Amino acid sequence: MAPFDAVCFDLDGTLCQNTQDTHAMYEQAFDRAGEPLVGEPAALWAALSGPPDHDDPVGYFAAGFARVAAQHGRPDLDTLAVARALRSVIDDRAVGLRPGATDALDAASAIGPIGVITNGPKARQQTKLDALGIVDRFETAVYAAELARSKPHAEPFEQAVSDLDVAAERTLYVGNSLAYDVAGAQNAGLPVAWLCGDDERGDYDPEYVIDSLAELPAVLRGES
Template identity: 50%
Template sequence: MGRYAAVLFDLDGTLCRHEQAIEPVFHGAFEDLGVEPVGEPADLWTAMRAITEFEGETEQLADGIARVAADHDCELDARAWSEAFVDRLDWTDVSFLPGAERALAAARANGSVGLLTNGPEPRQSTKLAALGLDGAFDPVVYAGDLDRRKPHREPFDRAVATLGVSPERVLYVGNSLEHDVDGALDAGLRVAWLDADGDGPGDRRPTHTLRSVDELAAVLGA
């Protein structure tokens, strides 16, 4: 028996990427409201990273764009803008990251394979279907539909309980130091962190560091 009885994957930025160009979505949301666009997507991401408490992703988007609008002295219905933004997103426009399919095959050969993602089920299940991954994971935990998302330990605990193995026998594979590494380690799991940019983990200590997700096969001995 190998070191790990199960592998849990993150989805976005670990197994797949969203291919849709975001600039037309960002500016189009303003157009839908009849408001002159202000700022750029990068400004929104910066504003959203500063938000630590929110009810859901639509609310986080609304809070983020409200900050961008305030910086530009723009009056904006932030909630309506966030809904227009989400309505313009095409969640079927996704593709596998290089090496993802090999990583999945190695994980299946190793043992149980699950998915733990911070997104809500309607969006993430659409991506899974587009990738041909319907039914590929057990369990699937959509933390976006829970009271607490990663990095809180609740979604990790839920996944481990479904797997029926001890946390230290579960390897979580993800690309976020904050959400994946911190959350999984806090819940007692082991972590393979995908450092695609080669930035290094800083003060954090993931169990394994991968430059590409297909390096997971070597970690699992596949």
């Protein structure tokens, strides 16, 4: 007997990765805003506070740019203009499947229904799923930005298992974020396969740790 009846996946960083040239995107944002270049993408990502604010993405980026501007002595930087320009050059279709994703989806489909749970808004995330060619592979897609609470709250996970009509403890969740995927799934009673990358687990205790999606079929067969 397979150890699970259903599988749910995170999207960004788990099933897919961004393929857009971040340096070109960053420079283009400053060019469109008519501002001299300040810093680099890595500095902005480090300066952003918490997960994206899907209700105010421009404000979210502007706060990050304000921190980068302060680090470079540029209090005059029009952070809102650069933030608007950055959002305008982000291409939600510039995504690709991570290695092993197709085999992982095939293996998950072989044991039961599958779902995707993402914190992003429906319009953006559906665009990604369509670009990846996997939008029809899921029996449910939960866009947590449309709910009262996003990951790591239990609500998105509870919605998914309700949609799939499966028990939480028999639904494996696969995600790459300790703070949002592992914490959220376990809050809702789902076992987790953590796609670890280069991160250390710290105080978190996922049931399974995988280095790549290529290892997921063995987990689903109960061999790991």
